[in-house]
Amino acid sequence: MSAVNDSKFEPAVFFLTGIPVNEDIRVWISIPFCFMYVISILGNSVILFIIKTDPSLHEPMYIFLSMLAITDLGVSISTMPTTLGIFWFNSREINHNTCFAQLFFIHSFTLSESSVLLCMAFDRFVAICNPLRYASILTPPRIAKMGLVSLLRGVVLICPLPILLKKHRYCQTSILTHSFCLHQEVMKKACSDIRVNIIYGFFLTVASRGLDFLLILLSYVMILKTVLSIASHTERLKALNTCFSHICIVLFFYTSEISLAVIYRFVKNYSSLVEIVMGIIYLFIPPLMNPIVYCVKTKPIRVSIIRVVSP
Template sequence: ISTQYIMSAVNDTKFTPAVFLLTGISGQEDVHLWISIVFCLMYVISIVGNSVILFIIKTDPSLHEPMYIFLSMLAITDLGLSIATMPTILGIYLFNSREISLDSCFVQLFFIHSLSFIESSVLLLMAFDRFIAICNPLRYASILTPPRITKMGLVLLLRGVALAFPLPFLLKRFQYCQANVLSHSYCLHQSVMTMACSDITVNSIYDLFIIVSTVGLDSLLILLSYIMILKTVLSITSHAEALSTCVSHFCAVHLFFIPGIGLSVVQRFGNSSFPLLQILMGYVYLLVPPMMNPIVYSLKSKHLRARIIRALKK
């Protein structure tokens, strides 16, 4: 009777694993060391590139303008994203360490999601900056004053943190009794909640809400700002010169939003059908923008490129 009671209690109790298992590129374990070299190079370029951008903007008073202040916000966010994903990705490919505790996973996904929301907001502010600079240049300095820029930065920071803050607590209340193998080399809310054996309706609704209210809303407002910019540019003679100031931001927007939207679609509608595609899109979404943004802005911004060359010569 005692044995039957114990077995019944065990069967009725939902099992919560102590760890999650992260996923690398399956079937390529023999070349993990070579893959790790690629990731290390990407992280070095990202960290060094964004650090150089921040150093140049901070030390050069001529770059203390709204456009470059927003660029420094983008660089800080990209540094944060690189640091948030680096331990688990390099842990898998360098040390074959796939295990991550629940609490560590929840902390990582909080920082990844909050920083992603902040980056989306920064790109929106940069679009607003270009909109004011081109469509209303005479009021540019009076609209984007340092106090107002500071308030904008605080608002986007609070928005990102506030939207990501409930995620660990929504996941903490679940019991995880299914296979605990995540679909990425790092923790994401969508990936973790599918491991739960509880009702995830609330999480799914909130996940859709934050995607629509951040990536969806921000991308729509950026699109509207570019429509207004294009309309204004077509009415002036110096088309090329006006549009050249938007090229860097246009590239940064595409680098961030296209992989992000694609990853969300694959996670929701092709989770089991395209595992490799999902993993690769996850890498592109979180690793490529922090690496490419400093390169793009350094190449496309004449003033920034000149300051970087001058600093290297010294």
């Protein structure tokens, strides 16, 4: 009988908080966020367009870059509706199913992005450590399989999260800190046993992002070892320069994600503002910076863009 009564008090919606600002300046605060979204979508769309239309860019490195642009677009589109809805319309309510769907897409795209970053590290490893076999190792069919596995990995590993969340009753405070739904926060609002969520979430972090980061780190140790064996100082710099953009993107992505994971799992009594800022850096900055870094640092892409926009 008590279970029935408790279910009456289960909230039908979650309430998103986002950045706590005065209502008078909320619209003004939305301007930089809107600008970030526009740049993210425009920048990644330009990357996709340039790579598709320029035959000289139909190489493994740029195909993996196009996969990264697709995942960045997915992350931006997944977070955009609720974030701008809060700023523009003060729309803070989100029902359970919509919240679960949003966190599924957010986590799926971010996990797929981690997989793509690993593929890009493998591409640089083969190009520098085994250049004579580069074309025979990274063939178009193999690249297509790697891209498909990256996508399926994100979908398959994240699928259990909304399924597990739907089994819980949410009779505690239903206010979420962010302007979007994340599994780590939503599961804490359940009033039933969430040990399975905690264990699976930890396993997911270690077996996916943790493993990806270690493999990327290992690939760069091997790359550095190979580069240091090159006699010519100029050739060393040239080899390292091809990795610079990828290293920047890896740092943007994993630094923010690891920081957010540490806050959720190991830090107690932290400020909600710190959590909000780390969430923004984690989901908004990589899709914004990735196309900028590659457009600035990658000469073939820069030349192709200039060629397209020049009269």
